[in-house]
Amino acid sequence: MAILEVRNIGKQFDNTKVLDDVSFSLEEGNALAIIGSSGSGKTTLLRCLNFLETPDQGSITVKGETLFDASMPRREQEKGLRTKRLHFGMVFQSFNLFPQYTALENVTLSEKLLAKEQPDFKQNKKEIYERIEEHGEALLRQMGLAERMSHYPHQLSGGQQQRVAIARALALQPDILCFDEPTSALDPELTGEVLKVIRSLADKKTTMIIVTHEMAFARDVSDQLIFMDEGVIVEQGDPRQVIDHPQEERTKQFLTRYAQG
Amino acid sequence: MFWNVTRALLDGLLTTFQIFLFTLVFSLPFGLVLAFGSMSKWRPLRYLIQVVVWIIRGTPLMLQLIIIFYGPGLWLGHNIWSGNESGRIMATVVAFSINYACYFSVIFRGGIEGVPAGQREAGEVLGMTKSQIFFRITLLQMVKRVVPPLSNEVITLVKDTSLARMIAAYELTFAGYSFMKSNGLTWPLFYTGVFYLVFVGVLTLLFNYIERKLDYFR
Numbered sequence: 001m002a003i004l005e006v007r008n009i010g011k012q013f014d015n016t017k018v019l020d021d022v023s024f025s026l027e028e029g030n031a032l033a034i035i036g037s038s039g040s041g042k043t044t045l046l047r048c049l050n051f052l053e054t055p056d057q058g059s060i061t062v063k064g065e066t067l068f069d070a071s072m073p074r075r076e077q078e079k080g081l082r083t084k085r086l087h088f089g090m091v092f093q094s095f096n097l098f099p100q101y102t103a104l105e106n107v108t109l110s111e112k113l114l115a116k117e118q119p120d121f122k123q124n125k126k127e128i129y130e131r132i133e134e135h136g137e138a139l140l141r142q143m144g145l146a147e148r149m150s151h152y153p154h155q156l157s158g159g160q161q162q163r164v165a166i167a168r169a170l171a172l173q174p175d176i177l178c179f180d181e182p183t184s185a186l187d188p189e190l191t192g193e194v195l196k197v198i199r200s201l202a203d204k205k206t207t208m209i210i211v212t213h214e215m216a217f218a219r220d221v222s223d224q225l226i227f228m229d230e231g232v233i234v235e236q237g238d239p240r241q242v243i244d245h246p247q248e249e250r251t252k253q254f255l256t257r258y259a260q261g
Numbered sequence: 262m263f264w265n266v267t268r269a270l271l272d273g274l275l276t277t278f279q280i281f282l283f284t285l286v287f288s289l290p291f292g293l294v295l296a297f298g299s300m301s302k303w304r305p306l307r308y309l310i311q312v313v314v315w316i317i318r319g320t321p322l323m324l325q326l327i328i329i330f331y332g333p334g335l336w337l338g339h340n341i342w343s344g345n346e347s348g349r350i351m352a353t354v355v356a357f358s359i360n361y362a363c364y365f366s367v368i369f370r371g372g373i374e375g376v377p378a379g380q381r382e383a384g385e386v387l388g389m390t391k392s393q394i395f396f397r398i399t400l401l402q403m404v405k406r407v408v409p410p411l412s413n414e415v416i417t418l419v420k421d422t423s424l425a426r427m428i429a430a431y432e433l434t435f436a437g438y439s440f441m442k443s444n445g446l447t448w449p450l451f452y453t454g455v456f457y458l459v460f461v462g463v464l465t466l467l468f469n470y471i472e473r474k475l476d477y478f479r
Contacts, residue, residue, distance in 0.1 A: 050385075050386045051385075051386075052382055052385065052386065082388045082389075082390065083388070085385065085386055085388055086388045088386070089386070090382075090383075090386040092379060092382070092383065094377075094379055096377070096379035096380060096382065096383035097383075098380065098383070098397075098398055099402065099478040099479055100401045100402065100477075100478045109387075109397065110384075110387035110388060110389060113388075113389060113393055113397070114388060152477065152478050152479075153478070153479075154478060154479040168387070169386075172387065172388065
């Protein structure tokens with residue numbers, strides 16, 4: 001069974017349809033790449049999955065549990081919103097690291113706050129915090145940032161900041177990790193280090209959704225690819241198939257325009 | 262004579278300092294509450310606070326002080342402020358707290374809105390509650406942003422305390438002025454100025470220190 005089922009998602013801002021009847025599913029351990037020009041609704045789709053936007057239509061189901069259904073009453077939708085969000089991790093285009101915390105603190109903050117809600121927190125506070133610190137350090141080492149743990153975000157390069165952000169998103173062990181154009185805010189020479197990290201996550205069978213403009217990367221790394229235009233899914237399927245042999249006219253046009261730069 | 266003047270000015274300084282300190286103690290949190298209100302999704306509250314801020318910022322503090330000190334006595338038939346020095350100080354602190362809270366609320370709102378939306382969103386996707394997001398993420402970034410404009414207002418407050426003379430509170434300027442009235446001396450006025458300069462100088466050092474302390478992040 002698919003880990004994620006997205007059905008008929010629709011979203012409107014004022015009178016503009018940003019998402020229209022978007023449906024797809026994702027298998028556990030697979031990476032899904034979403035491509036498309038800016039304004040095609042890719043980012044809004046990710047934001048809907050992370051409950052940063054509320055869809056007007058459709059449903060979102062993770063591991064068989066319906067987290068969102070537009071037909072549910074509003075109160076039902078918002079119930080347990082914080083817990084529902086934890087199914088998804090989010091890596092933002094602009095990193096959004098917390099500037100007043102070190103790299104390690106950025107990674108451990110939310111885990112520490114959540115630990116406070118555990119019934120045994122008071123008795124085992126010290127051990128719990130130690131375990132969280134170790135976990136955070138391990139994640140940063142995995143990101144190749146062993147030497148940067150006590151640096152503040154402004155002391156790090158864009159690529160390093162984005163890798164901290166990836167570690168931060170992984171810290172809560174989400175079922176599905178979402179990337180919103182993770183390299184778009186980076187200098188070209190820094191995109192490689194971030195893509196390498198995402199590639200290694202894919203090798204470890206991390207379930208991911210990656211919104212990206214890096215076509216070659218999407219083609220290599222993802223198991224499934226969606227091309228979006230004007231709020232609808234125009235084409236989806238095997239990444240090589242879609243990129244090398246697009247069936248739809250709009251996909252062809254986009255890829256030609258992209259190849260021409 | 263010099264010692265007499267010094268003692269009188271120190272007396273006045275104590276009142277000035279009390280007004281200053283208590284006004285800050287009340288107006289800073291109250292200003293934050295007003296700032297939240299002015300960003301509320303509930304429109305009536307937002308409009309109400311806009312009108313209050315307009316009235317308070319749009320009329321002289323001296324006028325507000327006179328109304329707050331004399332108003333209750335004239336409307337209710339008995340003065341709610343005791344007639345002695347502490348009653349005058351209390352009335353001054355109330356008037357000043359309302360006035361400064363309005364100015365602070367605008368500064369705080371600017372500080373909160375200046376924190377990028379992405380910071381809040383990052384907190385949300387990490388499962389933080391609204392209050393965790395405010396206290397753990399937004400607050401310190403807001404404080405860093407508001408320190409410079411806040412220091413302006415706080416320094417203005419030091420000098421505004423001299424308005425308490427209007428309701429005969431024996432503050433620093435009143436103390437210096439009394440020597441001119443009774444002895445025809447002008448040098449105590451300059452001496453009074455030195456007191457204010459030292460007060461503001463200490464505050465300036467304090468604000469520089471806070472800014473430096475918050476310099477560790479951007």
